[in-house]
Amino acid sequence: MSNIIGGIEGGATHSTLTLLDTSGNVVTTVKSQGTNHHLIGMEECRKRIANLVNMAKKEAGISLDTPLLALGLSLSGCELEESNNQLVEGLKKSYPNLSQYIAIGSDTDGSVAATSNNGGLVSIAGTGSNTLLINPDGTRTQCGGWGYLLGDEGSAWDIAHRSIKTCFDAIDKLEKPPHPIDTLWKRIQKYFEITNQPDLLDIFYGPFCKAKIAGFCKEVAELANSGDPLALHIFSEAGRYIAKSITAVYPKASPKLTDMPDGLQVACVGSVWLSWSLLKEGFVRHIEDNTDIQKLMLIRVICPSGLGAAYMACDKLGLDVPRSYNKNYEILFRYKRNSSSYVCSSS
Template sequence: MPAVLGIDGGGTKTVCLLSDTTGRVLGRGEAGASNYQSVGGEAAYRSILESIREATKGHAVTVTGIALGLAGIGRPEDEAVVRDWVELLQNDDRISIAWALRLKGVCVCHDCAIALAGGLGREVGIATIAGTGSIVYGRNRFGQTARSSGWGYVLGDEGSGYDMARQGLQAVVRAFDGRSQPTALSEAFRSQLGLQEMRDLVELVYRRGWTPKDIAALAPIVDKIASQGDRIAEEIVDRSASELALATKTVAAQLFEGIEPFEIVTVGGLWHGTSALRQRFDRLVTDALPAASLVWPRHEPAYGAVLTALRALGKR
C-alpha cells in the first residue's frame, strides 16, 4: 500500500506519523530529540530512524513521500544534510518498509512550516508559537513567507516561556534587593525550588548549569501568580502578550492586505495557562488586524508534515 511519512523533529522529541494517501493515519512513533544543531547529526538521525521504525511497525507499506519539519533547519546547507539522511534511511536495513521516493516526494523544512500546516489544516495563515522559545511564521496565498522573532534565548525569543520565567526570576531578585516592590513570585519560587534563602538561586542557576529549557520550566509559576492578581507577574504576562502580538502584526503586514481574511493559530504550551495570556494577545491582535481570526490548532505539527508530503505528491 502506498503511504507517506510526516516527521516533526524538535529539541525534545521526534514524532513520526504514517499515513495512507488519503491522509488517514496508520501509525505513530516517538523518539528523542532531532535538532542536530543541539544534539548532533548522529543523534538526530538515530531519533528520526527510531520514530519511523515505531510508526511503521507491523505495516506493509511502500513510502512514496516524506516530509521532515525539523528545528534547526534554516539554511540551504542544513537542508542538504537532512536530504542526505533521507538517502541513508532508504538503505538502512533497520527499517522494514519499501521505498519508492521521487525527488518531489521529499520535503525538508523547518518545524514552523509544519506547525502552520497542521495547526490550520492548510498552508495559508500565521502560526504564533510560544513554548520554551517563540517564533511567528506565516505564508500567504501567493506562496510568500515571513517570520519574526525566533532568534534564540540570547538574541530574542520574546514572549516565550524562557523569557517569561527569566523576567520572573529577575523580578524576584530585584524585590529581594529592594530595587522593586515585593511580589508573590518570591515565595512561589522559593517553595517550588526548595530554596533556604533567595541567594541560593545563584548556585541553582549558575553552578548547576541550568539550560534555557530548565529556566523555561518555571514559566507556569509566573502564569499562576499572574492569575492570582500579583501586579509584577501580571506585567510580565502583559509584556509577553505585547511581544507576541508585535511579532504577529509584523508578519501579517508583510503577507496580507488589510481586508483579506486569514487565520492565526496559537501553537505551544504557553497558551494553555490560567493568566489569560491568549485573551490579552487576542485583544491586541484583533484590534490591529480586524480581518484576522484566532484559532486553536486543528492538528498536531506531525500531521502538518503529512499534509505537506501529500500536497507535494499532488494529493488534496
C-alpha cells in the same frame, strides 16, 4: 515501499510523528525526544528521527526495511536551506530505508500546512517562540525563532526567565518591580529547590537544561490564575510580545489572507497558548494601541502533531491526499477593532 506518509513536528523538548495513509487517515502517532539539531548536533538529530520513524513503523506493522512513501520534517532549528539539505542528505545516506522521499522545513511550516494549503500565519509559543507568514505565492516573512539567547519572546522560556530576572533585580535593588515579588520568589525557590540567588547559578551556567527552566512557566501560570499581580503582569507582557511578532510580519501578508471575512488567520501552536486568558489583555492592548489592524482570527491547532508535517510533504512532493482542514483547528479568538466585546472560545 509502503503507501504510508509520515510527518514529524519536532521541537527543542519533544517531537511527535504521525503516520497517515494515502486516503488521509491517521494510522498512528508516537512521541519522543526533541530534534533541534542546534541543541543536540546534526548526527544525534538524524538518529532521533530514524528511531522515531522506526518506532512508528513497528506500531503500524510496517517492516523496518520498507521505506515510507514520504516523510515531512517540520523541525525547530531548520530555517536554513544549506543545513536542511545537509540533514536530509545525511538521513538518506545513513538510513536508506527510512523513506523514499523526504521534505523538510521549520517547525512553523507544518503548523501552517495543517490548517491550509493556501498559506497563512503561525505563531509558536512553546518552550521557544517563532512567527512565520507564508503567502499564497510562497513568499515568507519570519519574526523570531532565534533561540533563548537572541529571541524566544513570549515563550515559556521567556516567561520563566523574565520571572527569575525580575526577582533578581528586585532583590539586588537594581530595578523596582511593578508588583511585590514575595510569592513568585517563594515559588522559584520551591521549584528549583534553592534557598538563595547563588543556588540558581549552577542551573543556568552548569549542565544546562532549557526545558527544565522553561517548565517554570507552568508555575507562573498557576500563580497568575490565582490572582498574583506580578505573575499576571508577566503573562500580559508575554501576550504583548506575541502580538508584536504577529504585527511585525502582518504588513507583508497578501490581501488574499488579510481580506478574509474574519481577517488574517493565525494558527496558535505551543503550550503557552493554553493560557490565552492570561495573554489576552497584553495581546489586545498592543494591537489596539500600536496598529491599524481591523480583524484577526486566532485558531488553535488540535490535530495530531506531525499531521501538518505530513501534509507539507504531500504539498512539496505533489501527492494528492484528502484532508479536512476545518477538523484540524478550533477558533480561539476573533478580534474586531472598536468592538465592545471579543469572541473567544475560552475566557
